Amino acid sequence: MTNIRHLGRGHEAPAVFVDWVTVTQRHKGGGLPILVDGVCVWHDRNGLVRSERTSATSVTGSHDTAIRVGCDGGRVYLSGNVGRFSREDNLFNFGWAGTWARCNRVLLGVGLPPFSSSPGFSDEDKQFGARVSRLDITANFATGNEGQARAVIRWLSGQAIARVKRGQAGDESMWWSNTRKMFKAYLKGVELMKHGMSEDEVVVAWCKRLGIVRVEVELKRRLLRELGLQQAEDITDEKLMRVFEEHTEILRRVDRSDEPDILAHLPARSRVYAAAWLKGQDLTLMCHRATLFRHAKVLREYGIDILTPRNVIDFPIKVRVVDLQPVSAPDWYRRQMKAG
Numbered sequence: 001m002t003n004i005r006h007l008g009r010g011h012e013a014p015a016v017f018v019d020w021v022t023v024t025q026r027h028k029g030g031g032l033p034i035l036v037d038g039v040c041v042w043h044d045r046n047g048l049v050r051s052e053r054t055s056a057t058s059v060t061g062s063h064d065t066a067i068r069v070g071c072d073g074g075r076v077y078l079s080g081n082v083g084r085f086s087r088e089d090n091l092f093n094f095g096w097a098g099t100w101a102r103c104n105r106v107l108l109g110v111g112l113p114p115f116s117s118s119p120g121f122s123d124e125d126k127q128f129g130a131r132v133s134r135l136d137i138t139a140n141f142a143t144g145n146e147g148q149a150r151a152v153i154r155w156l157s158g159q160a161i162a163r164v165k166r167g168q169a170g171d172e173s174m175w176w177s178n179t180r181k182m183f184k185a186y187l188k189g190v191e192l193m194k195h196g197m198s199e200d201e202v203v204v205a206w207c208k209r210l211g212i213v214r215v216e217v218e219l220k221r222r223l224l225r226e227l228g229l230q231q232a233e234d235i236t237d238e239k240l241m242r243v244f245e246e247h248t249e250i251l252r253r254v255d256r257s258d259e260p261d262i263l264a265h266l267p268a269r270s271r272v273y274a275a276a277w278l279k280g281q282d283l284t285l286m287c288h289r290a291t292l293f294r295h296a297k298v299l300r301e302y303g304i305d306i307l308t309p310r311n312v313i314d315f316p317i318k319v320r321v322v323d324l325q326p327v328s329a330p331d332w333y334r335r336q337m338k339a340g
Contacts, residue, residue, distance in 0.1 A: 017093035019138050023077070023130050028128055033111050037055045037070070059109075064196065065081075067081075138214060164177065174186070179222060181247065184217075186214055186216075188213065283306055
């Protein structure tokens, strides 16, 4: 059994980076170079053109990296992990300012104008500002070793996020997704090897030795609009840090179910449901759905989630506590980033 007790000693905030970004910007007057991979045309039953859509082309870099870039003459589009572009890995990526600068570097490299995050102050000019439709923010955590990293993934597989569908790939990765966001957690060392790096690489060995778990939050168009982060000029590293903290609440859940006297501290009316859950009983057979959710809300304040099935076996279980520690880039990695 594994409990995750801390996000970091003293509630230390993790370093948050930007991974994937999708940006579009309209330009007054048009007249920009055409850069497309193809054009899709829709006709009606009479053969008349009803709509057209251009598809972006792929700009390739070193280390088998690529970014989608396009321009139809009046609108510039970029989508991809620009921090990873032409780098061997993105174990530690860049903040918002560094990501934005790299986006513009890619555009200038293909002969397109850079994105502008400050188009003007009038309502008319705002429509020509750079707009973000996807933004992935990430952070790395050290668990101590690869075994504990896998235990963290297994622990996450037993958690629940309201109104979000869950998926899992063994004890290597977990994800929850809906139309507004995606939350992912995975073993970074394993992911690096899937992208072609060998187990003997310094970066991979470092990830496996420290048990690095990458936590990633993908903000989709709807959520970016709700958060007021759709306009590039409104995005800051401070805002992204707050959003990451809010949407990784699952990592700060305290599981107190292993405490021997936990029942004595629970409200009397909810105690019977907690006791049944601790024994592995199916609570849906004990009460109505509304009653279950009412007590679940109460017990969640005490670190017990009775909505998540609990696996129980009849012999004593050793509880392993994993302390998730935010990690910063080591000196050898910083030198590598500057060289790139």
